[in-house]
Amino acid sequence: MAATKDKATTPQPAKTDFDLETSMHRVEDFFDRYKKKITIGVVAAVVVVGGYFGYNRFVKQPNETKAQEMIFHAQNYFAVDSFKLALNGDGNNYGFLQVINKYGNTKAGNLAKYSAGVCYIHLGEYQKGIDMLKSFSSNDLILQPTAYGLMGDAYMELNKTADGIEAYKKAGHYNDNELTAPIYLFRAGLALEKAGKGQEAIAIYKEIKEKFPKSKEGLEMDKYLARLGEVTN
Structure with a gap:
């Protein structure tokens, strides 16, 4: 009876949903097998995030500043209805078209598209004006x-x-x-x-x-x- 009682009261190993040791080996095996791809993926994620901030700081912001400097004289010509000079520049200073060509993806470049469209319309080049204004947003x-x-x-x-x-x-x-x-x-x-x-x-x-x-x-x-x-x- 005692032996039966001891057997009945002896704690049994808890059941688990998976074999932890075997599972760990499988994780290690998976990492070893795909280590190169995982590492490349992590590095790529870091590059994308770091690249985004780097692009904004070292490319986007400087380009915006340069575009604003380029557009200054064109805006002055635009303000006095000198639309040809505003559009094409005066030989020494850039016009809207040069700003668009060089920095069209900046805020100043986008504004240059609007202004260039207005210039074309005033100069009677209506389709060019339409096309330019369509590119503005x-x-x-x-x-x-x-x-x-x-x-x-x-x-x-x-x-x-x-x-x-x-x-x-x-x-x-x-x-x-x-x-x-x-x-x-x-x-x-x-x-x-x-x-x-x-x-x-x-x-x-x-x-x-x-x-x-x-x-x-x-x-x-x-x-x-x-x-x-x-x-x-």
């Missing part, structure tokens, strides 16, 4: 819709009315600020009238009247609605 609530609106102007000069309407609508609906939205929605309405789309023009004019009643365009909408046969209160 900004989150600015005034500058970006203005770029779309200028593209609309250029399309209309090229008698591409459908494209002009689309660009004007994009400008007018970019955000509901009273500075740009009513202007470009109004141009969209006029372009729709030109295209013989009176009902769509009426819808745009009503939108201006409702959203921007105190704007210059909003105050004149009754007149434009009336000439399309739309009676307003």
Whole structure:
């Protein structure tokens, strides 16, 4: 009986879900087998992270500074409507095109794309202006819709009315600020009238009247609605 009792009360080894020793050997074997690949992966991760900060400090920031220095004289010519000099430079100082070519990926280079687009449009090179403005991108609530609106102007000069309407609508609906939205929605309405789309023009004019009643365009909408046969209160 005693022997039976001792056997019954003797602690049994705890069951485990896996053999720890065997498992450790498998981990070591895995590392030994793939050590080279693992090491390369870790080094690559360090290089990517370190490279990102290194790029920002030693490449991106210096390039931004250089681009801002390059664009200075072009901006001065732009401010006084000397669009050819602003675009191409004066022989001693760079123009927007040189800034774009050398530092197009910087903030200053992006702004140069906008300014170059404006220059082209003023010089009557409308398609070049459109292409340049398409390459420009900004989150600015005034500058970006203005770029779309200028593209609309250029399309209309090229008698591409459908494209002009689309660009004007994009400008007018970019955000509901009273500075740009009513202007470009109004141009969209006029372009729709030109295209013989009176009902769509009426819808745009009503939108201006409702959203921007105190704007210059909003105050004149009754007149434009009336000439399309739309009676307003």
